[in-house]
Amino acid sequence: MAAVIRKHGDAVIVDVDGRLALGGPVDEFRAKWTEALGNGAKALVINLTKVTMVDSSGIGTMIRAHSAIKANGGTLKVVGANNTVRQAFHVTRLDKVFEFHENEESALA
Numbered sequence: 001m002a003a004v005i006r007k008h009g010d011a012v013i014v015d016v017d018g019r020l021a022l023g024g025p026v027d028e029f030r031a032k033w034t035e036a037l038g039n040g041a042k043a044l045v046i047n048l049t050k051v052t053m054v055d056s057s058g059i060g061t062m063i064r065a066h067s068a069i070k071a072n073g074g075t076l077k078v079v080g081a082n083n084t085v086r087q088a089f090h091v092t093r094l095d096k097v098f099e100f101h102e103n104e105e106s107a108l109a
Contacts (some may be wrong), residue, residue, distance in 0.1 A: 003032040011043035011108055012036040017050040020058035031059070033065045040103065042074035045107045049080030054088045075099075077107040 006013045014032050021023055036044060044065065048054075054062075066076045075097045081089070089095040101107040 001027045005036055008045075008104075008108060011045055012039075012041040012058050013045045013047055013104065015047045015050070019053050019055075020048075020051050020061075021053065024056040026057045026061050029063045030064070033061075033068075036064075037068055037072065038072075041069070042072065044069050044074060044076045045078065045079055045102065045104065047079045048082075048085055050078040050087055051081070054085050059088060059092060059094065063094070077101055079104050079107045083100070 002015075002017045004015045004017075006015065014029070014036065016029055020029060033044060033046075046062070046065070062078075069076045079101050080103065081100060086095065086100070089098060089100075099107075
């Protein structure tokens with residue numbers, strides 16, 4: 001898995017690729033969003049377009065990211081989650097907590 005940070009105006013986009021699962025992938029993702037928040041990001045967009053699956057530890061770090069940015073008065077939006085990934089959020093009822101968008105343009109608007 002790879003996670004890359006991009007800036008778009010005031011927003012920081014974290015592109016995630018592969019499986020967001022226990023171990024290295026979750027650690028790398030956590031390091032990226034933590035870096036973005038440490039640099040003062042107030043709008044975080046998590047791009048899951050290339051993510052094939054999310055396990056409970058991946059969802060856990062998404063919850064931590066959401067809580068951390070909300071505590072700082074910011075927003076977190078999720079982009080491009082496929083049906084498998086969306087189902088993981090639905091089963092845990094987190095689809096009501098996270099703001100999902102089909103594309104970056106919608107999330108950044």
